[in-house]
Amino acid sequence: MTRDTERPVDPEAAVRQWLDALAGQPAAPAVADPVVPTGAELAERIDLLAVPGPDREEVAAGLPDPARDPARWEALVRCHQRLYADPGPDVPSAAPDWPTAPAALGSAGRYFYVHLYVLALPHALERQRRLGIPDDVVAATFADLGAKLTTYRLGHGTGGFDRQRWIVRHFQGALHRLGRLQFERGVLDADATGGDAATAGGPAHGDQVLKVHIPGDGPLDPAGRDASFAAAREFHARHFPGTRHRHATCSSWLLDPQLADHLPESSNILVFQRRFAAFGSGQVGDDDVLEFVFHAPPGTADLDRLPQQTTLHRSLVRHLRAGGHWRTAHGWTDLP
Template sequence: MGVEEVAAALGDDPALVEWLGELQRAGEPGDELVLPSAETALTALLRLGAPAQDAAEIVAGLSELQRNPALAWLVRRCAQRTVADMGGFRPGGSWPTLPDGWDRYFYVYVFLAVLPSVRAYHERRGIPDDISWATLAALGHAVESHRQRLGTGGIDAPFWIDLHFRGGIYLLGRLGFNRGDLGFLAPAVQAAGLPYQESAPALGVHAAPTGPLDPAACDASFDLAREFFARHFPEETYRLARCGSWILDPQLAEYLPADSNIIRFQRRFQLTPETRDGDADMLSRIFGAAPDTDLATLPCRTTLQRAVIDHLQAGRHWKIGFGWLEL
């Protein structure tokens, strides 16, 4: 099996052919990049938080995948691309949707193949088991989110899960932190009188979908992050953190009380004028809904849910806001 045969199996779509070239350039997969047995896969999936129904379907698909040379070729080369950049924290290439009829759990199989490698990387870095498994459980959350949103098995945002499986992000209590740099927020930081360039190391901050943004829990996460990265990545010095999220949309202050967890989380950051369209993100994060969902069908049980719907029904739009803070 080679690129030409796989391209033909994919329908010779130009975008997918370009992706195949990207995978080929990552190099020949090592012997360690193999799919697990059904028993090993099931144990791993349940530990990673995949719903039981999805875990069973994924395991059932292993034998079909192993009988399909094109799928097997793709899985191993996608895994090789991730492993080749183990420890990296920049976007890891394209993650296209495969044609109808291809396994909807395809990228789950990729990450199962990568799992032993990222676990070994965590061990070399001295990262505790509980943090390692909690971080990698982003895969289970992504599978669960896909079923909640679309009612079928699959995986949400494989590019984001790839960051976890390359050792670029870690869940530290309530918040996740990814290694990175200041990037386009540098002018805002410089305007505040701090001499940091775009390349200055900065931790990305992410509110994991695990419950309320309790201020004490967030404080504990920031404290843990300072200690964690100093201990496990001593070659990198992080003095700044940055965040880009629907949670930082200043418009939320029109609807939520000043002492709400979300507004208190906003106040941790120096917000910048930079924003991006956030309607789709807001619907996905708050309701698990697709962008074209009829607003009248969404629940209005909480103040936040009512705010999101009222804002959109008034013809207004939500934004992804950005901010930074000193650690």
């Protein structure tokens, strides 16, 4: 009896399959096709997305030409249509299941979804204008794409972007950055969190909530945090008056109660934790910790080589070395 062996992946076939899958998405005829920007217009879009210096030239040079690269262009057009084929700004839709490009595409693949968002920016900005979102909030919100380019380079040692499903929220108008924190309009999914908080006076399964996200670009100081929460209710009541948000929720390794055994009681992380009431059940979140704190993609971290400059660094690594695991925990809080 012979043993079957895996056939090597044909790079060209992988690229064709990936492009065909993207181009095969349902079309949305009501959404106008994007137009390739040039010159000053392209520079303005790259600026608004806060594309970092090391990535700017490659992003600009790699924008596809519809005539010379029709397959990639068609894939981008269909992604653009899928991005905006949603029920509207008051009903956030699920993120499309867009796979990362095959390695055989090289730079064109690593920046494919950056090009999508560069092309999609005018439609997104028009949506923000219709909602009356202030310019400073728009700029802070869309700058998250550039932040994700920075973390990709830190983790992979080259330029690229792999947060295509995350940034959908920004472009569909579901997420906005208000000072130190980001707030995403959504509903509580008790299946995902392992339970709800209805019996404790918190949100029940299916309730409208503001999901809190913590950008990793600065300290989580109480003053900045409180200012963000204070702004959140007024902002959403003004710009999304059709939905009342009574609660905010957060799902993060930053809410792991084990951190209290490793950090001083006055640490910003523990002060942030105490704002929330725990609910549901957590899942192992080691990969999140290693990626967001140490910029180590899943499966690549060498604990002996990770930075140890801060108390948080040392605590996180010491716990993992001892055979422990960090967990993603869930919390809720009333909006002020």
